[in-house]
Amino acid sequence: MNKKEKDIPLQDTSLHSENEPMTKEQYWKKNISCVLILLSVWFIVSYGCGILFVETLNQIKIGGAGFGFWMAQQGSIYVFVALIFIYVRLMNKLENQYAASHSNHNETLTDGEENS
Amino acid sequence: MDVKTWTYLIVGFTFALYIGIAIWSRAKSTKEFYVAGGNISPLSNGMATAADWMSAASFLSMAGIIAFSGYGGSVFLMGWTGGYVLLAFLVAPYLRKYGKFTVPEFIGERFYSKTARLVAVLCLILVSVTYVIGQMRGVGIAFSRFLETDITTGLLVGMGIVFFYAVLGGMKGITYTQIAQYVVLIFAFTVPAIFISLELTGNPIPQLGLIGDYKEDGTPLLQKLDTVITDLGFGQYTSAVMGSKLNMFAFTLSLMIGTAGLPHVIIRFFTVKKVSDARLSAGWALVFIAILYTTAPAVAAMARLNFTKTVQTDKVGEVSGNIEITKLPDWFDKWENTGLLKYEDKNGDGRIQYYNDSNKEFSDVAAGYGWKGNEMVKIDNDIMVLANPEIADLPGWVIALVVAGGLAAALSTAAGLLLAISSSVSHDLLKGIVMPNISDRQELNAGRASMIGAIALAGYLGINPPDFAAGTVAMAFGLAASSIFPVLIMGIFMKKINREGAIAGMVAGIGVTLLYVFQHHGVMFIASTSYLGDMQENWFFGITPKAFGAVGAIVNFVVAYIVSKVTKETPKEVQELVDDIRLPKLDEA
Numbered sequence: 001m002n003k004k005e006k007d008i009p010l011q012d013t014s015l016h017s018e019n020e021p022m023t024k025e026q027y028w029k030k031n032i033s034c035v036l037i038l039l040s041v042w043f044i045v046s047y048g049c050g051i052l053f054v055e056t057l058n059q060i061k062i063g064g065a066g067f068g069f070w071m072a073q074q075g076s077i078y079v080f081v082a083l084i085f086i087y088v089r090l091m092n093k094l095e096n097q098y099a100a101s102h103s104n105h106n107e108t109l110t111d112g113e114e115n116s
Numbered sequence: 117m118d119v120k121t122w123t124y125l126i127v128g129f130t131f132a133l134y135i136g137i138a139i140w141s142r143a144k145s146t147k148e149f150y151v152a153g154g155n156i157s158p159l160s161n162g163m164a165t166a167a168d169w170m171s172a173a174s175f176l177s178m179a180g181i182i183a184f185s186g187y188g189g190s191v192f193l194m195g196w197t198g199g200y201v202l203l204a205f206l207v208a209p210y211l212r213k214y215g216k217f218t219v220p221e222f223i224g225e226r227f228y229s230k231t232a233r234l235v236a237v238l239c240l241i242l243v244s245v246t247y248v249i250g251q252m253r254g255v256g257i258a259f260s261r262f263l264e265t266d267i268t269t270g271l272l273v274g275m276g277i278v279f280f281y282a283v284l285g286g287m288k289g290i291t292y293t294q295i296a297q298y299v300v301l302i303f304a305f306t307v308p309a310i311f312i313s314l315e316l317t318g319n320p321i322p323q324l325g326l327i328g329d330y331k332e333d334g335t336p337l338l339q340k341l342d343t344v345i346t347d348l349g350f351g352q353y354t355s356a357v358m359g360s361k362l363n364m365f366a367f368t369l370s371l372m373i374g375t376a377g378l379p380h381v382i383i384r385f386f387t388v389k390k391v392s393d394a395r396l397s398a399g400w401a402l403v404f405i406a407i408l409y410t411t412a413p414a415v416a417a418m419a420r421l422n423f424t425k426t427v428q429t430d431k432v433g434e435v436s437g438n439i440e441i442t443k444l445p446d447w448f449d450k451w452e453n454t455g456l457l458k459y460e461d462k463n464g465d466g467r468i469q470y471y472n473d474s475n476k477e478f479s480d481v482a483a484g485y486g487w488k489g490n491e492m493v494k495i496d497n498d499i500m501v502l503a504n505p506e507i508a509d510l511p512g513w514v515i516a517l518v519v520a521g522g523l524a525a526a527l528s529t530a531a532g533l534l535l536a537i538s539s540s541v542s543h544d545l546l547k548g549i550v551m552p553n554i555s556d557r558q559e560l561n562a563g564r565a566s567m568i569g570a571i572a573l574a575g576y577l578g579i580n581p582p583d584f585a586a587g588t589v590a591m592a593f594g595l596a597a598s599s600i601f602p603v604l605i606m607g608i609f610m611k612k613i614n615r616e617g618a619i620a621g622m623v624a625g626i627g628v629t630l631l632y633v634f635q636h637h638g639v640m641f642i643a644s645t646s647y648l649g650d651m652q653e654n655w656f657f658g659i660t661p662k663a664f665g666a667v668g669a670i671v672n673f674v675v676a677y678i679v680s681k682v683t684k685e686t687p688k689e690v691q692e693l694v695d696d697i698r699l700p701k702l703d704e705a
Contacts, residue, residue, distance in 0.1 A: 024695065024698075024699060027699065027700075028698055028699075031698075035205045035206070038201075038205065039201075039205065042198065042201045046194045046198050046368065047365060047368065047369075050190060050194055050368075051190075051361060051364050051365055051368065052361070052365075054187075055355075058354070058355070062327060063324075063327025063328060063336070064327050064328060064329060064335075064336025064337055064338050064339060065326065065327045065336070065338050065354070066354060069187055069190075069338070069354045069355075070327065072187065072190035072193070072194060073182075073187075073190050073193055073326075073413040074323060074326070074410050074413065076193075076194050076197075076198065077193065077194070077197045077406050077409055077410055078406070078410070080197050080198055080200065080201050080402060080406075081399065081402050081403055081406050083201055084200065084201060084204045084205075084395070084398055084399035084402055085399045087204060087205060087395065088204075088392070088395045088396050088399055091209075091392070091395060092392055095392065095700040098699070098700055099700060099702050102702055103702055
């Protein structure tokens with residue numbers, strides 16, 4: 001997810017007009033970098049905060065609990081939930097961008113909906 | 117009304133509900149039988165996935181395991197939720213885009229090989245059967261404890277219910293019953309948690325109670341818990357590590373990638389309409405799972421404190437600090453009858469001493485008090501959830517609700533597993549390999565027949581558990597982590613991995629994991645055949661057999677990569693298939 005992507009408002013409607021052609025490779029690269037960034041957060045909150053640096057973080061208190069302990073038993077789970085919803089939004093946006101640059105007049109995307 | 121009447125009433129009501137759903141949602145085609153017609157909404161699928169996923173182990177045992185392992189128990193919390201992030205990012209959307217019915221089907225086509233499909237079917241059956249035995253056993257035990265039937269009768273009733281909606285409705289029936297089962301189980305888990313949190317911390321939200329203050333003296337709850345248990349020679353709750361940090365790391369990783377490789381969870385994502393719905397329903401699934409998973413650690417800490425203070429009522433070392441046996445609360449005796457709790461008055465003083473007698477230093481101190489060993493000789497993990505309503509003095513219907521919740525958790529998971537097994541038999545083995553020319557109608561009947569077979573097998577193994585049943589659930593994760601997850605990831609993200617690589621990788625991954633488990637726990641868990649023994653010195657870098665799936669997965673990746681390097685490249689049309697599943701589908705209209 002680069003800077004430019006972040007700046008684009010999340011409403012789908014604004015995307016179709018200002019698109020530039022996006023190749024398969026560009027789409028896939030963006031998808032991978034988005035996943036890698038989100039997975040690094042996933043790694044930091046669980047393995048990092050919850051296991052590797054737990055003692056250090058326990059110096060900080062959140063209510064009556066050490067922050068490291070809290071991350072291991074509560075915080076990481078909340079972050080996981082948030083990560084998936086962020087991913088859903090980013091991917092929907094990316095798919096729409098891709099679709100918009102690949103259909104000439106029909107700019108709607110069915111997202112892989114089956115026609116069976 | 118007494119507890120037993122309430123239990124019959126509530127369990128009876130939920131069972132009637134499941135049967136009603138079964139009759140209403142009969143499957144008419146293979147598409148309905150395997151993927152519920154493919155038009156379940158993301159929210160409904162998320163809820164069904166949550167029930168599919170949360171088993172008797174999550175509902176009954178997890179809070180208890182955390183209660184007695186403290187911080188170390190976090191591996192289950194992070195591992196069993198973090199896997200959904202992997203599912204949403206790396207697996208579910210792509211397999212949904214592929215758009216077929218089973219996981220081995222994808223593996224067979226991506227690696228252009230019936231052998232690969234067959235190996236995947238075998239891995240799937242091994243994983244799912246080990247998993248389902250535990251669920252069936254859970255159903256039988258829940259019945260026998262609460263309704264005083266014997267385990268076999270309970271198990272047969274459970275099988276009958278699953279038979280009804282899984283055979284008639286396939287995935288369609290299972291989906292709608294799982295939604296109902298989620299509602300039952302989450303209500304059953306949170307209601308007692310709210311009351312116990314109110315009682316201990318004055319905060320009705322358990323997640324906040326966990327970081328709140330203990331009502332009686334205003335110190336933080338966790339600090340209080342640490343003090344109370346370390347005073348009795350136990351390790352500190354908030355810092356007790358499970359094994360070593362490396363072991364916790366490997367264990368968490370095994371559980372995460374195992375979760376993302378469990379076929380019965382993956383096939384749930386085939387039931388939604390489109391790829392974006394698959395991603396969204398993974399998010400909803402985790403929301404519904406997180407409600408239970410963030411409540412469980414609160415229940416764990418509170419129940420541990422409550423339990424310890426029930427026995428150690430006052431200052432450690434003073435005679436009056438330990439409860440007199442005649443003054444034990446009613447629930448104590450009741451649970452002793454079920455065998456989940458057991459005490460022995462070793463020093464004959466008419467009071468109970470509960471402390472860590474394997475802590476040498478504290479044992480010596482305790483001996484000075486006239487204590488002759490820990491007198492709480494058995495505390496089953498499950499007691500922490502089961503006895504909660506009674507510890508919090510809740511009415512009989514809440515206790516009955518917990519029973520119905522435990523049954524819902526076990527039945528919903530069992531049904532999902534049975535579907536994964538039967539669809540891989542009827543769709544992958546029969547239609548895919550043995551008799552490719554059968555009609556949809558015949559395949560539907562074959563699906564029903566293999567479902568009946570799978571239920572009978574699971575029931576039989578539940579009644580006569582084989583030796584390996586002991587290791588079941590954690591074992592299933594290790595196997596899924598080392599076989600199915602890596603092959604899916606390579607199938608989607610690494611075009612260079614070919615048929616030979618995938619097959620060699622799966623065999624090597626599951627092989628090395630099984631070998632490691634067997635050498636420490638015995639071949640098929642028959643202890644006498646273990647030649648290394650289950651002891652720390654013999655563990656590979658201190659990694660326990662349960663945590664070894666992560667290592668198996670690495671072996672799988674490495675072997676697949678090397679073998680692919682030296683064998684023929686992936687054919688062009690398969691590379692195109694991979695390209696296709698990576699891209700969003702454009703509207704052709």
